[in-house]
Amino acid sequence: MRELISANNLHKSFAELRAVNGVSLRVNAGEVVGFLGPNGAGKTTTMRMLTGFHDPSSGSVSLNGFSLADDPIPARQTFGYLPEGAPAYPDMTVREYLQFIASARGIARREIASKIDDVAGRVRLRGVLDQVIETLSKGFKRRVGIAQAIIHDPPILIMDEPTDGLDPNQKHEVRELIRTMGSTKAIVLSTHILEEVEAVCTRAVVIAAGRIVFDGTPEEFESKAPASITRNRMDYVFRQLTAPAAEVAL
Amino acid sequence: MNPWRVIFRREFRAYFSTPLAAVFLVVFLFMAGVFSFSMGGLFERGQADMRSFFQFVPWLFLFLAPALSMRLWAEERRLGTIEILTTLPISLWDTVVGKFLAAWSFSLVALALTVPLWITVSWLGDPDQGVIAAGYIASAMVAGIFLAIGGFVSALTKNQVIAFVVTIVACFLVLLSGFPLVLNFFRGWVSPAAVDAIASVSVLTHFNSLMRGVVEFRDVVYFVSGIFALMVATTFVVDWRKSA
Numbered sequence: 161m162r163e164l165i166s167a168n169n170l171h172k173s174f175a176e177l178r179a180v181n182g183v184s185l186r187v188n189a190g191e192v193v194g195f196l197g198p199n200g201a202g203k204t205t206t207m208r209m210l211t212g213f214h215d216p217s218s219g220s221v222s223l224n225g226f227s228l229a230d231d232p233i234p235a236r237q238t239f240g241y242l243p244e245g246a247p248a249y250p251d252m253t254v255r256e257y258l259q260f261i262a263s264a265r266g267i268a269r270r271e272i273a274s275k276i277d278d279v280a281g282r283v284r285l286r287g288v289l290d291q292v293i294e295t296l297s298k299g300f301k302r303r304v305g306i307a308q309a310i311i312h313d314p315p316i317l318i319m320d321e322p323t324d325g326l327d328p329n330q331k332h333e334v335r336e337l338i339r340t341m342g343s344t345k346a347i348v349l350s351t352h353i354l355e356e357v358e359a360v361c362t363r364a365v366v367i368a369a370g371r372i373v374f375d376g377t378p379e380e381f382e383s384k385a386p387a388s389i390t391r392n393r394m395d396y397v398f399r400q401l402t403a404p405a406a407e408v409a410l
Numbered sequence: 411m412n413p414w415r416v417i418f419r420r421e422f423r424a425y426f427s428t429p430l431a432a433v434f435l436v437v438f439l440f441m442a443g444v445f446s447f448s449m450g451g452l453f454e455r456g457q458a459d460m461r462s463f464f465q466f467v468p469w470l471f472l473f474l475a476p477a478l479s480m481r482l483w484a485e486e487r488r489l490g491t492i493e494i495l496t497t498l499p500i501s502l503w504d505t506v507v508g509k510f511l512a513a514w515s516f517s518l519v520a521l522a523l524t525v526p527l528w529i530t531v532s533w534l535g536d537p538d539q540g541v542i543a544a545g546y547i548a549s550a551m552v553a554g555i556f557l558a559i560g561g562f563v564s565a566l567t568k569n570q571v572i573a574f575v576v577t578i579v580a581c582f583l584v585l586l587s588g589f590p591l592v593l594n595f596f597r598g599w600v601s602p603a604a605v606d607a608i609a610s611v612s613v614l615t616h617f618n619s620l621m622r623g624v625v626e627f628r629d630v631v632y633f634v635s636g637i638f639a640l641m642v643a644t645t646f647v648v649d650w651r652k653s654a
Contacts, residue, residue, distance in 0.1 A: 174654065208493070211493075211497045212496075212497055213493050213496060213497050213652055213653075214652070214653045215653040232501075233499045233500075233501060234499075236497055236498065236499040237499045239497075241493075241494065241497050243490060243493040243494060244490070244493075245490055247489050247490030247491045247493065247494060248489075248491065248494075249420075249424070249489070249491055250489070251424060251427040251428055252420075252424075252427065256423075260416065260419075260420045261494075261498070263411055263416045263419075264413070264416045264417075264498045264499070264500055265498065265499065266499065269411070308494070
């Protein structure tokens with residue numbers, strides 16, 4: 161499979177704080193990577209480096225063969241990004257917002273309407289296309305964020321907590337959508353919900369105190385728990401992997 | 411579409427999607443009327459020209475341009491949309507240009523709405539149209555430099571109120587930097603050459619020279635290069651802030 165994301169030895173420091181400390185990650189097309197870790201472990205910072213929002217203090221990122229540092233514009237064409245909290249312009253209608261993103265993504269004007277219709281069908285936004293984003297519920301806002309990330313059908317998707325704040329039905333829909341897209345794209349999503357990794361991801365990467373402490377399939381992840389643990393096995397492994405590192409960081 | 415035009419269109423329309431546009435235009439036109447007719451004494455002077463309006467334009471924009479520029483970057487940071495905006499396949503420079511041109515175009519709309527004043531003086535008498543054209547150019551330039559300052563300040567903070575207040579102070583200093591109020595402040599502790607340099611960045615000096623009807627190359631260069639330099643600085647600040 162084609163390697164779409166290649167991050168090499170990423171470091172990021174903010175003043176005194178070392179947020180990310182030597183993270184390397186390769187993701188191929190067809191992989192859905194669940195990015196796990198306690199709060200403050202460096203998940204969001206890593207994702208921000210993968211999209212070029214943060215420049216790494218050291219290390220490099222290539223997306224679909226384009227270096228983010230040397231070829232930023234072609235590199236940025238290759239991904240869709242849902243930042244933490246799914247930000248959007250509150251004064252715009254969903255349609256206006258998606259039109260803006262589509263034209264910024266270089267989609268030809270005559271194709272924009274059909275792309276919006278298509279993406280609105282996929283994330284179920286058709287009923288609110290002409291509603292102002294400010295007036296939408298949290299679930300709809302999140303779906304607007306997903307819509308803007310996938311409208312140009314990018315080979316790479318980076319999503320920071322895509323199901324945060326959704327009700328169980330909406331979570332299910334978003335997971336189905338991610339699973340469908342995951343067969344051809346390279347997807348990295350962060351989450352706090354361990355079952356989500358089991359449900360949609362082909363690979364789990366756990367980060368603690370700025371370092372990757374586990375990288376493998378969800379099954380391998382779960383099998384790290386001793387046989388004596390019968391319930392919440394993933395929770396157990398997660399705690400085992402991240403608790404010591406968190407203590408070190410404190 | 412050119413990348414900067416995508417940004418420009420969104421930003422320009424954003425002004426009209428909130429009450430800001432209406433409030434701004436009403437206040438601008440009301441104040442323009444008050445300044446021209448009451449304080450400027452358009453009728454009492456017995457001269458059909460627009461001097462009484464133009465001489466107040468820098469003071470009008472001193473308070474109104476920061477209201478347009480304060481949201482440019484501070485709002486993006488507060489909403490978190492800066493994370494989407496700066497990861498779109500559009501260069502940061504194009505984004506800075508698009509945002510500036512949107513704010514500037516909006517201020518030009520406000521200026522254009524003072525055309526009835528021009529019609530009035532043209533109907534009442536026979537004003538020097540060249541001087542009026544120069545006055546409009548000077549006004550547009552002042553709006554441009556204030557908005558460029560405001561954009562730069564807005565990039566430094568996520569608080570729009572801070573951006574507004576700091577921009578007013580910065581514009582005020584630049585506006586009056588050729589005047590004793592500001593120069594005396596510097597005179598004690600910087601070299602005379604530096605004082606001269608500070609004096610030469612006075613917006614009001616260049617504005618007055620343009621407004622007299624003589625569109626001099628160096629005045630235009632002053633405004634255009636000032637706007638350009640501030641936009642370059644804004645690009646650096648946005649880039650630095652997003653990674654820090």
